[in-house]
Amino acid sequence: MKIVVAIKQVRERDAQVRIDAAGKWIEEGDLQFALNESDAYALEEALQLKEKSAAADGEVIVVSAGPERVGTTIREALAKGADRAIHIDCDDLGQRDALGVAHLLAAAIKPESPDLVLTGLQSEDLGLGQTGVILAELLGLPHATLILHVEKTETGLTVKRELEEGWFQSIDLPTPAVLTIQSGGNKLRYATLMGIKRAKTKEVRRVTAAELGVDTPPVVVLEQVTLPQKQKSTQILDGTAKEAAAALVEKLKFEVRVL
Amino acid sequence: MILLLPTLAEPQHFSLLEKLLFAGLAVASAYSFWRRFGLVLGKILQSKKDPSFHFFPIGKRVWDFVWEVLFQAKVIRERPLPGLAHAFVFWAFCAFALVTLNHCAVVLGLGFLSPEGQIGRLYFYFAAVFALACAVSILCLFVRRFLIRPKWLGENLSYQSGVIALLIFVLMATYLASFFVADASPSARTLWWIHTLALLTFLPLIPHTKHLHLVLSPATVFLSRGSFSQIPPLSGDEDFGLVAGTDLTRLVSLQAYSCVECGRCTEHCPAANTGKLLNPKEIVLGLRGYLNDLGPASAEPLLGKYNAQEAVFQCTTCGACEFQCPVGIEHLPILVGLRRGAVNTGSWADGQGTKLFLNLERGSNALGLSPAERDKFIEKAGLPLFDGTQEYCLWLGCMGGYDPKGREIVAAFARVMNYLGTSYGVLRKEKCTGDPVRRLGNDLLFQQLAEANLEALAQNKVKKIVSICPHCVRTIQEDWKEYGTPPEIEHHSEFLARYADKLPHQTSPGPSHLEKIVFHDPCYLGRYRNVYDQPRTVVALAGELIEAPRNHERSFCCGAGGGLAFLGEETGERVSHNRAAELVATGAQTIAAACPFCNTMFRDALAATGEAAPELMDIAQLAARGLPQSGAS
Numbered sequence: 001m002k003i004v005v006a007i008k009q010v011r012e013r014d015a016q017v018r019i020d021a022a023g024k025w026i027e028e029g030d031l032q033f034a035l036n037e038s039d040a041y042a043l044e045e046a047l048q049l050k051e052k053s054a055a056a057d058g059e060v061i062v063v064s065a066g067p068e069r070v071g072t073t074i075r076e077a078l079a080k081g082a083d084r085a086i087h088i089d090c091d092d093l094g095q096r097d098a099l100g101v102a103h104l105l106a107a108a109i110k111p112e113s114p115d116l117v118l119t120g121l122q123s124e125d126l127g128l129g130q131t132g133v134i135l136a137e138l139l140g141l142p143h144a145t146l147i148l149h150v151e152k153t154e155t156g157l158t159v160k161r162e163l164e165e166g167w168f169q170s171i172d173l174p175t176p177a178v179l180t181i182q183s184g185g186n187k188l189r190y191a192t193l194m195g196i197k198r199a200k201t202k203e204v205r206r207v208t209a210a211e212l213g214v215d216t217p218p219v220v221v222l223e224q225v226t227l228p229q230k231q232k233s234t235q236i237l238d239g240t241a242k243e244a245a246a247a248l249v250e251k252l253k254f255e256v257r258v259l
Numbered sequence: 260m261i262l263l264l265p266t267l268a269e270p271q272h273f274s275l276l277e278k279l280l281f282a283g284l285a286v287a288s289a290y291s292f293w294r295r296f297g298l299v300l301g302k303i304l305q306s307k308k309d310p311s312f313h314f315f316p317i318g319k320r321v322w323d324f325v326w327e328v329l330f331q332a333k334v335i336r337e338r339p340l341p342g343l344a345h346a347f348v349f350w351a352f353c354a355f356a357l358v359t360l361n362h363c364a365v366v367l368g369l370g371f372l373s374p375e376g377q378i379g380r381l382y383f384y385f386a387a388v389f390a391l392a393c394a395v396s397i398l399c400l401f402v403r404r405f406l407i408r409p410k411w412l413g414e415n416l417s418y419q420s421g422v423i424a425l426l427i428f429v430l431m432a433t434y435l436a437s438f439f440v441a442d443a444s445p446s447a448r449t450l451w452w453i454h455t456l457a458l459l460t461f462l463p464l465i466p467h468t469k470h471l472h473l474v475l476s477p478a479t480v481f482l483s484r485g486s487f488s489q490i491p492p493l494s495g496d497e498d499f500g501l502v503a504g505t506d507l508t509r510l511v512s513l514q515a516y517s518c519v520e521c522g523r524c525t526e527h528c529p530a531a532n533t534g535k536l537l538n539p540k541e542i543v544l545g546l547r548g549y550l551n552d553l554g555p556a557s558a559e560p561l562l563g564k565y566n567a568q569e570a571v572f573q574c575t576t577c578g579a580c581e582f583q584c585p586v587g588i589e590h591l592p593i594l595v596g597l598r599r600g601a602v603n604t605g606s607w608a609d610g611q612g613t614k615l616f617l618n619l620e621r622g623s624n625a626l627g628l629s630p631a632e633r634d635k636f637i638e639k640a641g642l643p644l645f646d647g648t649q650e651y652c653l654w655l656g657c658m659g660g661y662d663p664k665g666r667e668i669v670a671a672f673a674r675v676m677n678y679l680g681t682s683y684g685v686l687r688k689e690k691c692t693g694d695p696v697r698r699l700g701n702d703l704l705f706q707q708l709a710e711a712n713l714e715a716l717a718q719n720k721v722k723k724i725v726s727i728c729p730h731c732v733r734t735i736q737e738d739w740k741e742y743g744t745p746p747e748i749e750h751h752s753e754f755l756a757r758y759a760d761k762l763p764h765q766t767s768p769g770p771s772h773l774e775k776i777v778f779h780d781p782c783y784l785g786r787y788r789n790v791y792d793q794p795r796t797v798v799a800l801a802g803e804l805i806e807a808p809r810n811h812e813r814s815f816c817c818g819a820g821g822g823l824a825f826l827g828e829e830t831g832e833r834v835s836h837n838r839a840a841e842l843v844a845t846g847a848q849t850i851a852a853a854c855p856f857c858n859t860m861f862r863d864a865l866a867a868t869g870e871a872a873p874e875l876m877d878i879a880q881l882a883a884r885g886l887p888q889s890g891a892s
Contacts (some may be wrong), residue, residue, distance in 0.1 A: 012621060014629035015814040034621050190616035193703040197496050 103170025291463035351393030411522030500599025534831025576821035598700030645684030658855035666720035774802035788802030
């Protein structure tokens with residue numbers, strides 16, 4: 001089975017972000033970057049599918065769009081076990097909307113004719129959650145979202161979707177298909193020294209948007225980025241412990257409505 | 260005086276039959292020795308060369324050889340009575356070298372020591388003194404092994420050892436008896452033959468039993484890497500640590516064949532003492548078994564049939580085994596090497612371990628917290644930022660920057676430095692030194708962390724570092740060397756001891772009311788850094804220093820080292836509970852620690868023991884306690 005995993009490099013989880021001078025994006029100079037969390041789970045799912053499969057022709061290809069720095073994240077994915085990579089070279093990811101990014105990915109993925117395309121369900125920076133489903137549309141493939149587990153069957157796939165309030169849904173779908181993966185379905189693996197050394201000899205093909213023939217003007221334009229207003233409304237409950245506890249229950253029930 | 264003493268009776272003439280018989284037996288004995296010894300030597304020499312091995316500086320090697328082999332200092336120091344008995348056997352063997360050569364030479368009429376001559380006579384008396392001491396010693400050792408039966412020697416009695424002891428006793432007894440029989444008498448001839456037969460039986464037994472250490476361990480001690488827990492750098496693109504037989508180096512193979520199975524490593528091992536699978540002696544014997552069965556060219560994994568992965572990952576890297584070993588086996592490079600092999604190739608899959616690695620791949624600290632938490636602590640504690648003008652960079656470490664108790668230690672130490680007027684600052688950003696991943700064998704992550712930190716320190720022009728964490732101190736000073744030149748670093752106990760006379764003595768109403776404080780030696784400060792007195796100097800400022808039964812280089816681990824603080828629940832008894840119970844039993848009102856990891860382990864252990872637990876303080880907190888309140892920042 002040939003599996004393509006679309007991954008994104010995002011700023012490190014705990015990074016302190018500052019808005020840039022134009023107010024359109026964050027200052028990137030000082031930041032550390034890492035693999036988007038749900039994409040890491042998508043990669044893990046792909047690697048496990050390949051490892052579980054008895055067929056020797058299994059292949060995992062990672063695709064990522066972004067500037068030069070994306071190379072480190074691609075290497076990490078190769079170190080963890082992906083077989084080769086396609087790096088779509090573009091410095092203007094911020095100016096492209098989800099449709100534009102999906103066009104880039106689709107153009108790179110289509111010639112591979114994969115059996116399965118996996119990607120994280122949303123990115124940690126923009127959190128649009130659309131790229132995967134648009135990608136399915138552009139590739140003309142069926143898709144399923146919020147997937148925690150994938151199993152290969154005789155005819156296609158059985159996937160486990162996460163619903164609200166602890167409910168799950170099991171779906172059968174044919175291949176090829178596109179799945180967007182939810183975090184937490186598997187245990188992630190760590191990068192190893194052997195993986196990094198082996199990754200050095202793995203192929204990373206670099207293509208540009210122009211070479212892919214993609215020139216989609218954005219439909220959605222990012223106007224402004226702002227930091228959320230900090231608001232803290234601490235209330236001190238007076239009285240004895242018993243009175244305070246009663247008051248707390250009251251508030252949790254009727255004001256916050258969590259009980 | 261000498262003339263009144265009996266003379267050694269030694270037959271001077273041998274028949275042709277006797278000569279032929281002797282020659283035949285000697286050749287058979289030597290052949291049998293070589294058949295096994297040559298095989299062992301071959302396995303050692305066929306092993307991979309040690310890429311980082313250097314003969315020089317040779318002075319230290321010579322000194323270790325003289326001190327540990329010739330003087331038997333380590334053997335005696337760590338187990339005085341059996342050690343001394345062993346030393347007498349060893350010294351007798353040395354003294355007997357000439358006697359034995361002469362003993363064999365007389366058959367051919369080439370004897371060079373004559374019982375009649377002055378020199379020969381003196382030398383035979385000299386050897387007789389040792390023979391007596393040896394005979395008594397070997398009897399005592401026999402009684403110890405077969406009647407007293409210390410559990411460290413293993414559950415099964417070693418009958419080989421019994422045979423060897425008997426042979427040694429026979430050798431000494433026949434020699435001594437020869438002084439009391441008439442020259443050229445049939446008794447003298449009988450004694451000579453018994454002695455000869457014992458000798459020729461003894462020789463081939465050496466390489467077939469653990470007595471191989473007679474031949475190998477002097478070389479093992481001389482050739483050892485030389486410094487404690489020295490983890491060799493990986494070399495080349497295909498070196499991932501100890502994965503298969505092809506990764507065993509000559510030093511590792513030599514050490515595996517040198518083990519004398521005395522069990523000192525096991526006796527002091529925190530894992531073996533708390534019901535875990537790990538037994539350092541068995542790890543070494545497992546490698547020997549692998550070499551015997553498969554050899555150093557095998558691609559079969561080292562972890563599996565011969566050694567269990569579970570056992571290897573139960574090691575706290577406290578180093579008690581390596582410190583104790585009398586034959587120069589370096590357990591830590593072996594244990595860490597096996598871990599490297601498992602982690603660097605991804606064959607170790609442990610939920611908590613993977614979480615630790617992922618935390619450090621993406622984040623900055625082993626606790627998996629946001630760096631913003633560290634920033635908040637720095638601001639709240641009023642710690643100055645390092646700007647290149649201060650004398651010291653105060654290294655917080657993961658525990659000092661993120662752990663509530665670790666932060667208290669840092670704050671207390673900062674108060675003392677403020678009181679002393681020492682200038683210091685903390686780095687704006689700091690990553691874990693990589694200690695837990697270094698000991699767990701993740702070389703990729705360790706290199707990334709070491710390089711990032713070295714770069715940050717160089718950018719900030721840091722010249723001197725002081726830290727409250729012995730793990731940080733060790734890793735920065737020794738382990739980072741593989742990737743650059745770390746700044747000078749010291750542990751806060753060394754800093755505090757230097758200023759002891761400037762710090763207030765916390766005097767009580769009378770000596771009888773002095774607070775009893777027991778000090779726990781952290782492994783990474785004591786055995787790893789050889790710092791024992793400095794923290795005690797600081798403790799003595801605050802009260803009456805008392806010792807736990809296991810102290811100084813015999814201190815018992817808290818259970819946190821080797822990355823184990825971040826792994827899951829232990830099997831068997833918790834190491835921390837074992838040690839905490841020992842510290843509580845001293846009757847001290849206060850337990851003094853000098854490592855934030857020991858501190859956190861004991862905090863949990865003491866909470867589990869219940870009510871009247873002694874107070875637990877770091878030495879920095881003890882020192883800060885005596886400062887005038889105005890000194891507080």
